[in-house]
Structures are given as C-alpha cells and as structure tokens.
Amino acid sequence: MITILFYSAAIIALFCTIMVITRTHAVHALLYLIVAQLAVALIFFLLGAPFAAALEILVYAGAIMVMFVFVIMMLNLGRTTIERERLWLPNSVWLIPTVLCGTLLLELLFALENNTALTAHWVSPKEVGITLFGPYLLAVELASMLLLAGLVGAYHLARPYLEKPDRGENESPQGIALSAPDPIGTSSAENNQHPPQLSPSTTRRQ
Amino acid sequence: MFDVILTLFGIIFTILTLMVLAAMLIWGERRLLGIWQDRLGPNRVGPFGILQTAADMIKIFFKEDWIPPFAEKAVFFFAPCVVVITMLMAFAVVPFSPSLGIIDLNIGILFFLAMSALAGYSTILAGWSSNNKYALLGGMRSAAQMISYDVFMGLSLMGVVMLSGSFNLREIVEAQRDVWYIIPQFVGFCIFMVAGIAESHRLPFDLPEAEHEIIAGFHTEYSGMKFGLFFVGEYLGVILISALTVVLFLGGWLGPVLPPFIWFCLKTLLVILFIILLRAALPRPRFDQLMAFGWKYMLPLALINLVLTGAIGLALG
Numbered sequence: 001m002i003t004i005l006f007y008s009a010a011i012i013a014l015f016c017t018i019m020v021i022t023r024t025h026a027v028h029a030l031l032y033l034i035v036a037q038l039a040v041a042l043i044f045f046l047l048g049a050p051f052a053a054a055l056e057i058l059v060y061a062g063a064i065m066v067m068f069v070f071v072i073m074m075l076n077l078g079r080t081t082i083e084r085e086r087l088w089l090p091n092s093v094w095l096i097p098t099v100l101c102g103t104l105l106l107e108l109l110f111a112l113e114n115n116t117a118l119t120a121h122w123v124s125p126k127e128v129g130i131t132l133f134g135p136y137l138l139a140v141e142l143a144s145m146l147l148l149a150g151l152v153g154a155y156h157l158a159r160p161y162l163e164k165p166d167r168g169e170n171e172s173p174q175g176i177a178l179s180a181p182d183p184i185g186t187s188s189a190e191n192n193q194h195p196p197q198l199s200p201s202t203t204r205r206q
Numbered sequence: 207m208f209d210v211i212l213t214l215f216g217i218i219f220t221i222l223t224l225m226v227l228a229a230m231l232i233w234g235e236r237r238l239l240g241i242w243q244d245r246l247g248p249n250r251v252g253p254f255g256i257l258q259t260a261a262d263m264i265k266i267f268f269k270e271d272w273i274p275p276f277a278e279k280a281v282f283f284f285a286p287c288v289v290v291i292t293m294l295m296a297f298a299v300v301p302f303s304p305s306l307g308i309i310d311l312n313i314g315i316l317f318f319l320a321m322s323a324l325a326g327y328s329t330i331l332a333g334w335s336s337n338n339k340y341a342l343l344g345g346m347r348s349a350a351q352m353i354s355y356d357v358f359m360g361l362s363l364m365g366v367v368m369l370s371g372s373f374n375l376r377e378i379v380e381a382q383r384d385v386w387y388i389i390p391q392f393v394g395f396c397i398f399m400v401a402g403i404a405e406s407h408r409l410p411f412d413l414p415e416a417e418h419e420i421i422a423g424f425h426t427e428y429s430g431m432k433f434g435l436f437f438v439g440e441y442l443g444v445i446l447i448s449a450l451t452v453v454l455f456l457g458g459w460l461g462p463v464l465p466p467f468i469w470f471c472l473k474t475l476l477v478i479l480f481i482i483l484l485r486a487a488l489p490r491p492r493f494d495q496l497m498a499f500g501w502k503y504m505l506p507l508a509l510i511n512l513v514l515t516g517a518i519g520l521a522l523g
Contacts, residue, residue: 027334031281034327054316062323063356066330070349073334073342125313125373 289439344423379458406443
C-alpha cells in the first residue's frame with residue numbers, strides 16, 4: 001500500500017516538475033509547482049517525516065507560493081512575455097539538461113537497486129526539535145542571521161516607498177510585505193485600469 | 207478490514223454532518239443578525255424559517271451554472287472546490303470526544319495550519335481565473351491577507367504547544383485537565399480568534415469580497431452551485447475555527463456531568479455565536495488599516511507572547 005502511494009506521489013511530483021519547467025505561462029507553471037510540492041510532502045510523510053511534510057505544505061506551498069502567485073498577478077505579464085519565453089526556450093536548449101537528467105535517473109535507479117528499504121524510522125516533531133537545537137544549533141543560528149539580513153534588506157528597499165507622499169504609485173512586492181500603510185486596494189486599482197493582461201484568454205489564443 | 211470500513215463510515219458521517227451544519231448555520235446567522243439588528247430575519251419557510259436554507263439550495267441548484275467565456279475554465283471550476291476540500295480535510299484532525307475523531311495525528315496543529323494555508327488558494331485562483339478586474343482585486347487582497355494573518359496564526363498557537371509539549375490535538379485537550387489554556391494563554395487566544403476570523407474571511411475582515419467597493423470581490427463571476435460552494439466553504443471555515451478554538455483554548459470535550467461530545471458541541475456553538483455577534487457588531491476597516499493592524503500590532507504581540515511563555519516556562523522549570 002505504502003509502495004503504491006509512494007510511487008504514485010513520485011510520478012505526480014516528477015510530471016508536475018517537468019510541467020513547471022516547460023510551461024511558458026507563469027501562473028500555470030506555479031500551479032504545477034504547488035502540486036509538485038504537495039506530492040513531495042506526501043513522500044516525506046510516507047518516508048516517516050511528518051514534520052517535514054507539514055512544513056513543506058505550510059511554508060512552501062502555503063506561504064512562499066502564495067507570495068509568488070501574488071507578485072506574478074501584480075506584474076501584469078502579457079502575451080509578449082509568453083512569446084519571449086518561447087523564444088528563449090527553443091527545442092535545442094533542452095538537449096544538455098535532458099542528458100544530465102537521464103544520467104541522474106540512471107544513478108537513482110542504480111541506487112534503488114542496491115537499497116530497497118522504504119520507510120526507515122518514524123521521526124516525531126520532538127526529535128526534529130531536539131536535533132535542531134542540539135547538535136545543529138550553529139546552523140539554526142546562521143540561518144536565523146541570514147533571515148534577519150534578508151528582513152533588514154527588504155525594509156531598506158521598502159523605505160523610499162514609505163517616505164514618498166505618493167506611495168501608491170510605485171508598487172513593489174517588498175513595499176507591500178513591509179510597508180503596511182500602503183493601500184493595496186487603491187494602488188492595484190491603478191494598475192488594473194486596463195484589464196489584467198496575464199489573462200487566460202490571451203493564452204488560449206496561442 | 208473492519209477498521210477501514212469504520213473509518214470510512216466516520217468520514218462520510220462527519221462530512222454529511224458538517225455540510226448540514228454549515229447549511230443550517232446560514233439560516234441561524236441570518237436569523238440572529240435579524241434579532242440583533244431589531245428585525246425578524248427569514249421566518250417564512252417552515253417553522254421559524256428553518257427551511258430557508260433548503261429553499262435557497264433548491265434555488266441555487268436550478269440557477270444557470272454560467273462560466274464566463276473569458277475565464278480560465280479549468281482553474282475557474284477548480285477554485286471553489288479547493289476551499290471546501292481543504293476545510294473538510296482539516297476536520298480530520300479535530301478530536302470531537304475521547305473516542306470520536308477521524309485521525310489521531312501527531313502533527314495535528316501543523317496539519318490544520320497547512321490546510322488553512324492551502325484554502326487561501328481558493329480565493330486567489332478564483333480572483334485570477336475570473337479575468338475580471340474586480341475579481342482580481344479581491345483575489346490580490348485575499349492573497350495579501352492570507353500571507354499576513356497566516357504568520358501570527360501559527361505563532362499564536364506555539365504558546366499552547368509549549369505548555370502542552372505536543373502538536374497532537376488529543377494530547378493538548380488532555381493537558382487542559384487542570385486549567386483551560388484560555389487563562390494562561392489569553393493573548394494567544396485573542397490573536398488566534400482574530401487570525402481565524404481573517405482566514406475565513408468573516409465580516410470585520412471580509413475585504414476580499416467587500417461589496418461596497420469591489421462588487422463581490424473574488425466571486426464576482428461565480429453563480430449557481432459554484433457560488434454556493436464558496437458560501438458553504440466560508441461557514442465550514444467558521445465551524446473549523448470555532449472547533450479549533452475549543453480544542454486549543456477551551457478544554458475541548460472536558461467538562462462535568464454532561465457527556466464529552468455534548469460539551470464539545472456546546473462550546474463550539476458558543477464560539478460560533480460569538481463570531482456571528484462580531485459580524486453584527488463590528489464595522490469593516492479599510493484594507494490598509496487591516497494590513498497595518500496585522501503587521502504592526504498582532505505580529506509583535508504574538509512574538510512577545512511567545513517569548514514570555516517560553517521565559518515563564520523556563521523559570522518554572
């Protein structure tokens with residue numbers, strides 16, 4: 001039962017990841033990426049890491065991807081972007097990545113051939129915490145410093161927008177996340193005087 | 207084999223009960239709002255208007271299920287399903303009584319948080335796929351709101367996790383035998399309620415569908431049963447938040463004399479009534495006020511609560 005679930009989740013994850021790379025429409029690619037992450041979360045769960053599975057959904061699929069979708073919706077990408085993507089990705093570009101991926105796949109199959117154990121050991125959230133704040137404390141501290149640097153950087157980037165009187169004119173993702181008084185409603189209303197160009201109807205006419 | 211059948215039966219029974227409850231809640235809310243606003247509310251269909259929802263359902267089923275030609279069909283169809291599916295999934299971890307409940311997951315809280323984070327896609331995708339500027343505005347507001355309020359919803363619960371030492375909802379209820387967590391974690395309780403109401407897009411926080419400025423927001427283009435799904439999803443969200451509040455802060459099924467399941471239902475009902483009362487009592491803020499409130503007041507408050515809980519926990523050993 002677990003084996004069937006594992007392989008179906010793996011197939012979904014692989015298929016969706018391939019779709020993410022090959023789609024020219026940004027929102028479609030993101031939707032595939034979300035599905036791929038859900039499949040990966042299921043794999044984590046089946047392998048005995050429920051905490052990692054929950055964080056995969058909560059942080060990646062639930063928060064970061066929402067941010068991506070949000071930003072891409074605001075960027076108003078149009079049909080020209082899709083055309084440009086297509087020009088950037090002619091068929092010949094795929095040659096080397098395909099060879100590399102094929103090699104990896106072969107290595108993976110070889111590794112699976114030698115080691116067939118699927119579920120090793122059920123790791124509870126408590127064990128994860130004890131390990132993180134025990135032997136790996138330094139890594140946690142370094143990661144938190146990196147995040148702090150990112151936060152300060154984002155704040156610095158958003159500052160000019162905070163101080164300008166006409167802050168609604170300049171829209172930036174950092175400005176929204178941190179400069180709370182920026183009225184998203186009004187500023188995006190200005191952006192959308194023309195209908196959203198990242199629209200399904202334009203893609204269907206491809 | 208018998209276990210599997212029993213679990214399946216439990217799942218189907220829970221889903222049916224929740225759907226009926228969500229539908230009844232629509233009538234209950236309209237009736238209560240009517241009373242609080244000094245009018246009658248729906249009182250024509252059946253005794254006390256109790257069949258109003260059934261009448262509404264019949265109407266909604268016979269409405270034309272229209273998909274706008276300019277919409278992205280697949281996503282447009284899928285978006286309303288997301289909210290109902292994720293909300294129903296989240297109920298899987300809710301312990302209704304010591305014996306009732308679908309799954310006893312050791313990451314119960316995280317599972318609930320993950321499902322409520324995924325529910326946000328429903329409104330975002332609905333807003334985007336409708337290809338309508340008002341719907342898109344609603345979708346973007348919803349995205350911003352979800353990101354902001356998700357953050358401290360999780361943080362507000364970590365105090366409870368610290369006190370009980372577990373992510374498992376059943377163990378959290380058991381840990382409240384001496385004192386309900388609403389007393390040591392009152393700040394966490396308030397933050398969780400605010401975030402929960404914002405997550406389910408209830409009135410003080412229903413800016414994504416604010417009808418006075420952006421028509422109906424993300425579901426502007428929806429009609430018939432697809433709109434009905436959004437509606438049911440919202441009420442499922444209310445029930446879910448109430449049930450989780452009861453489990454995490456109000457001692458779950460614990461209580462004297464009455465059977466545990468009755469206690470759980472009574473407490474949940476009380477929280478639902480409180481949320482409805484909030485809708486009747488509070489005006490809607492502007493969107494920038496909503497974001498400022500989230501980032502400038504609720505997030506620091508949640509962090510301070512977390513630090514203090516940890517410090518006191520360490521000091522007391």
